[in-house]
Amino acid sequence: MKTPARILLIDDDPAVLELTGELLGLVGHTVTSVTSADAALEMIANGETFDAVITDQSMPGMTGAELILRLRLLVPEMPCLLITGHGENADVEEGITVLRKPYRAAHLAAALADLAPPPDRLAGMRFPTEPQP
Numbered sequence: 015m016k017t018p019a020r021i022l023l024i025d026d027d028p029a030v031l032e033l034t035g036e037l038l039g040l041v042g043h044t045v046t047s048v049t050s051a052d053a054a055l056e057m058i059a060n061g062e063t064f065d066a067v068i069t070d071q072s073m074p075g076m077t078g079a080e081l082i083l084r085l086r087l088l089v090p091e092m093p094c095l096l097i098t099g100h101g102e103n104a105d106v107e108e109g110i111t112v113l114r115k116p117y118r119a120a121h122l123a124a125a126l127a128d129l130a131p132p133p134d135r136l137a138g139m140r141f142p143t144e145p146q147p
Contacts, residue, residue: 018042019065019126024054024081025097026073034068034097037119038126051076051084058088066129071098082110093129 021043025031028049035045046064048054051073058064067085069078076084082094099115113125 018044020044020063021046021126022054022057022062022064022067023047024049024051024067024069024073024078026050026070030070034122037122038068040119041123043126050074051078051081054081055084055088058085064092066093066095066126068095068097068126071096072100079110095125095129 021038023031023035023038023045024047025034026049031047031049035047038045046057046062048057051069052075054067054069067082069081071078073081078096078098082096085092085094093111095111095113097113097115097117111125111129113121117125
C-alpha cells in the first residue's frame with residue numbers, strides 16, 4: 015500500500031483509536047476513526063471510500079473479523095488489517111491479515127504496506143515480459 019493512503023480505523027477504545035490514528039498520521043496517512051463496526055459499515059454503505067481498513071478484533075456487538083467479512087460484501091477488493099491482542103484464531107477467516115498486539119509503529123506500518131492493492135489499481139498497468147533495454 016502506498017503512502018499516503020486514506021484509512022478507515024475502527025476500535026471501541028478511544029485511547030487506542032487516538033494513538034493508532036496518530037501513528038498512521040505520522041507516516042503520512044489520512045485517518046478517519048470510528049468507535050464501532052456499525053459506524054464503519056454505515057460509512058461504506060453511504061459511499062465513503064478508503065484505501066484500507068484497520069480494525070480491532072474485540073469490540074462489542076461485532077468482532078473485527080465479522081466486520082471485515084461484511085465489508086468485503088460491500089467492497090470485495092478492500093484491503094483490511096485485523097489487530098488483536100488475543101489468540102482469537104478460531105473466528106478469523108483465512109485471508110484476513112492479522113497484526114498481533116503489542117506492536118510497534120514499525121510493525122503497523124509494515125503490515126499496512128504489505129496489504130495487497132485492490133485489483134482495479136493494477137488494471138492498465140503494463141508488466142514487461144522481457145527486460146527493457
